[in-house]
Amino acid sequence: MRILTEKRQGQWVERTVTLLPGYVFVYARRELPIRQKAKARHLYKVLEYAGGLSRLEGEDEAYALWVHRHQGQIRPSRLLAVGDQVTVVEGPLKDCAGQIIRLDRHKRRVWVEFTFDGQKRSVSLSAEWVDQPAETKKEPEETRQENQAEN
Numbered sequence: 182m183r184i185l186t187e188k189r190q191g192q193w194v195e196r197t198v199t200l201l202p203g204y205v206f207v208y209a210r211r212e213l214p215i216r217q218k219a220k221a222r223h224l225y226k227v228l229e230y231a232g233g234l235s236r237l238e239g240e241d242e243a244y245a246l247w248v249h250r251h252q253g254q255i256r257p258s259r260l261l262a263v264g265d266q267v268t269v270v271e272g273p274l275k276d277c278a279g280q281i282i283r284l285d286r287h288k289r290r291v292w293v294e295f296t297f298d299g300q301k302r303s304v305s306l307s308a309e310w311v312d313q314p315a316e317t318k319k320e321p322e323e324t325r326q327e328n329q330a331e332n
Contacts, residue, residue, distance in 0.1 A: 182197050182198065182199060182200055182253060182254050182255070183197070183198050183199075183200045183254075183255040183304065183306055183307075184196075184197055184254055184255065184256045184257065184307065185197075185198055185257075185305070185306070185307045186257055186289055186307040186309075187288075188288075193289075200248065200255060200304065201297065201302075204228075206245050206248065206249070206253075208245075208249055212235075212236060228298060240278070240295070240296045240297070241296075241297055241298060243278045244278045244279075244295055244296075244297050246278075247273070247276065247277065247278040250273075250276070251273045255273045255306060256272060256273060256307075257272060257289070257306070257307035257308055257309055258271060258272030258273060258274035258275065258291070258306070258307075258308045258309070259271040259272055259308070259309050259310075259311050260274075260284075260291065260308050260309065260310050260311070261310070261311055261312075262286075262310055267281065267284060270311065272308075273306075274291065274293065274306065274308065277293060277295075278295055279293040279294050279295030279296075279304075280293065280294050280295070281293055282294045282303065284308075286310055289307055289308055289309060289310075290305050290306070290307065290308065291305075291306050291307075291308040292304070292305050292306075293306055
């Protein structure tokens with residue numbers, strides 16, 4: 182799921198949207214037997230590579246592991262904009278499996294392109310722009326003390 186922030190009636194609210202409609206990721210420590218897969222209710226088909234391999238590989242595996250690291254919920258990220266560069270300072274985009282292709286500060290959106298199941302996909306995710314990364318942002322009291330020490 183992706184958690185999006187949207188402006189409704191002048192307030193920013195969260196909305197949950199399916200990240201990849203139609204796909205269900207099953208994480209297992211070992212390969213699942215075909216008969217167990219066949220018992221899954223409402224299962225249309227199992228994604229398979231040439232040769233019948235159903236374990237994800239390459240970019241597909243990297244993407245699925247990225248989703249897993251974030252417990253299946255891709256929450257808004259915090260971005261630091263410096264000139265023409267953008268640095269992700271917090272959130273799932275910090276270790277993103279894709280490439281940022283578009284930014285919209287006004288709507289707090291970032292579009293990320295990634296490859297899954299052999300297809301390039303673009304997903305809109307929420308993001309918040311900050312002036313300084315949280316870990317380097319100084320409290321007003323710290324700044325005041327530094328200024329006094331310099332004088």
